[in-house]
Amino acid sequence: MASGLEIFSAIAGCVALAIAVHGFFQDQLQDQEADSVILSIRNDIAILHDFARIFDSAAKDDRILISDKLLLNEICLTLQPLLVSIQNWIVRRQMAHLTASPTRKVADKILGFLYKQAELQKVAMQLFQWTERYHIRLGLLPPPLKDRLLTSSDGVDSLSSSGLRVLRDTFAKLTMQSQYIPDTGLRKAEREVVLRSGPSASRMFATLGQETILVEFKPHKSTLAGQELSIFESEVTKLVKLLSCAEAPLCRILRAAGYFHQSSRSCFAYLYQFPKNVSVSADAISPCTLLDLICTTRPSPRTGSSQTELLPPQHALEERFEFARKIACAVMYVHMMQYVHKSIRTSNIVVLSQKAAATTPETGCFPERLGEPFLCGFETARQDKATSDQRGDAHWRYNIYRHPKRQGLHPQERYTMNHDIYSLGVVLLELGVWRPLLSTGLAKLKDSTDEEVAAAKVKDYLKKMAKERLPIVMGTKYCETVLFCLDVEGDGQIGSSTVIEEVLRKLEELAVGMQ
Structure with missing residues (x-):
């Protein structure tokens, strides 16, 4: 049996990293004039500080079950890579200062911490991504454990900072306190x-x-x-x-x-x-939707040709990994609301351009940058436990995103959250190959019989496409994530929160690994 130290090593390591990162930025930013980047970092390190106190206290609290502490340890294993990346940046920054010439040190002192604004913005984004992941992971915890963490009796509650209040406010919403909102x-x-x-x-x-x-x-x-x-x-x-x-x-x-x-x-x-x-x-x-972007065309480069061709991806690979992670976050939130979306497809993912910051007038746009994705298309969404009439439709362009047992006018099964996971896998496939699915030869299956639909002929085609194309353009791990989604059965035997968390973890590893 593993010792307590081994079991909770991730908590200890993550807390230590959080304290180190918090201490560095707290020292460096104390005399800095506030702007949007500085304010963002200050907010995120406040949450880092609260995280360190909360998780350190939880690891020592005998009233918290070992099983719950193992759950917290798993969260820390997920959160640790980004903190390691930030800490590595801090070490490089400190080493550069130690080995700099006297002139460079004077210039650094005069110009202050912001002499590399672009570099600081990148770290600010990493801190934001860390707090974003922290919020989501904490939101999935069982309510009793979450309440214990945020209102522990060791004084954390009475010393609550703005960061902890933000957490509480977020989870008051994420845990569906919407019934208190007046009509x-x-x-x-x-x-x-x-x-x-x-x-x-x-x-x-x-x-x-x-x-x-x-x-x-x-x-x-x-x-x-x-x-x-x-x-x-x-x-x-x-x-x-x-x-x-x-x-x-x-x-x-x-x-x-x-x-x-x-x-x-x-x-x-x-x-x-x-x-x-x-x-x-x-x-x-x-x-604009994700499908619109994937369907973007350009004039054919062939001499004398008046035809067009699909625009190949021109944005960085890490953009697609982070884009995929954000889509998975949206699905997770829908399921946290205890709803099934039922219409997860690329035409329901709205993509908006990010505003340029004052310090970076040109942030880039499509096709060099993908933009910010948001899941829409809630016209068919319903509560997970609500009565279902189990009616479908015959729209081929929609059915290709649906689980085999949810296709056609008379689906075989009641719609579950795990059917959403399958649809997410199809979206991730289309995002990965960066081609409209209907242009990949899939259209030849449009007239499949009921027996062929039941035999998951479309699903097999999609899995074959994933295995053949994704490893080359997106890597083996991304391909495995897509196949994981496509292989999830819709009967709900595996809890959806477990499934979507696993998908999100896989995508987070890819996104962090490319930074």
């Missing part, structure tokens, strides 16, 4: 929302007051009225409340600002706000 103000009048002029679409930009928002329509039967319509609207309200708690940079889901009913189109409309760090084109009618 008042959520429903808007249709006239309050001004859609941008252009062809009607299921997802459009609009204006609410002075704010640019995103509108997404959820249709209902034109005959729906009376009590049935009220019940339908209550489900819309319930989801809007949950989505109004979403922290977009953390959850990768846009925060809901309300909804309205459009009787002329027999639909409800979800209203979403945009986070401050993204920009929206003033002349765009609807947002």
